[in-house]
Amino acid sequence: MSQGIERFIRADLAGFTGYAASKSPDVLGDKAEESEMGIIKLDANENPYGCSPAVNRALAEYSDLNIYPDSWQTELRKLLSEYTGVSAKHIVAGAGSDQLIDLILRLFLEPGDEVVNCIPTFAMFDFFTRLNGGVPVEVPRDEEYRVDVSAVRKAVTGKTKVIFLASPNNPTGTIMPRADILQVLDTGVPVVVDEAYYEFTGETVAPLIGQYANLMVLRTFSKWAGLAGLRVGYGLFPLKIADCLLRVKEPYCVNAAALVAVKESLKDVDYLMASVKTIIMERERLFGRLGEIGWLKPYPSQANFILCSVLEGGARELQQKLEDRGILVRYFDKPFLTDCVRISIGRPEENDILMETLNEIGEEIDD
Ligand SMILES: Cc1ncc(COP(=O)(O)O)c(C=O)c1O
Structure with a gap:
């Protein structure tokens, strides 16, 4: 056969290099x-x-692994609401915040749409942008790795669908001042503030959820709660976006063991x-x-x-x-x-x- 199975593969993924994982x-x-x-x-x-030793004990005793988890994440979202102070209606959880990055981009991107990244930053923003047919637009940080807010605003075009801001940023550890985040929110473009390391700083824009129609905040249990291997993260979204994400997400994306682990972790904060x-x-x-x-x-x-x-x-x-x-x-x-x-x-x-x-x-x- 002159042309193999690869001719069926999406042309835009032919040169996809993937993520250099740890x-x-x-x-x-x-x-x-x-x-x-x-x-x-x-x-x-x-x-x-x-993780908390209580997680290991509860998992050892858990006997319902044959039952699918609740697709609506009712209990999980209620617990996350108590933890974050944000109403459960705004919350959607996923298999790590990585999965929510993917889901957000699936929701917003059509082929050729642009996503703004403040580089150097978390590589999965770029990875999922490309995987979803988007075009990453890179705005370099300054010499102290601060976000160049005016350059971000200038980078916005009619094709910009999402702006990613990680605070603290990975791999630089830099925090983004709230005033700068507000200036980016003023563009009206959907903005994801990735707070994977929130518990190490205490700084958050979560209380602004619901006040801005374009603000999304991502969090994870991988870092502070020591649950990276179980894959559980969550996002705080405007109501309309949360509703859409709940409908487009894979139904059982947070597994039963992860739910047990979250419950125990939140009892052992x-x-x-x-x-x-x-x-x-x-x-x-x-x-x-x-x-x-x-x-x-x-x-x-x-x-x-x-x-x-x-x-x-x-x-x-x-x-x-x-x-x-x-x-x-x-x-x-x-x-x-x-x-x-x-x-x-x-x-x-x-x-x-x-x-x-x-x-x-x-x-x-x-x-
Ligand atoms: C900024 C940032 N966002 C998201 C993640 C992914 O976290 P999770 O394990 O919840 O997928 C990481 C992990 O390193 C990260 O550094």
């Missing part, structure tokens, strides 16, 4: 030396303290927020220590990771040297990030090993 320690095999703590995973902004507090303290300690390394420049962060410019020896090379020693950090082969690595905050003992290893690598650079 590495699972399982796939490293024995390529990496393990430290005395095993592989130290600081590459996906996960919670090093895990004090425990989870104590871990968040420890991560914030560790972030500040690590920021200070990274700053003492002459060949690294850490950027201040409001989230559970720190972006660092690598001033000598190369960022990609540093990522590989750390991986060879059993420490995973993130390198992005992307504009504005090729000289950077992103380090998720680990437990104190993991961060100490990271620092020792960086100092050893530094001695090699000096030799």
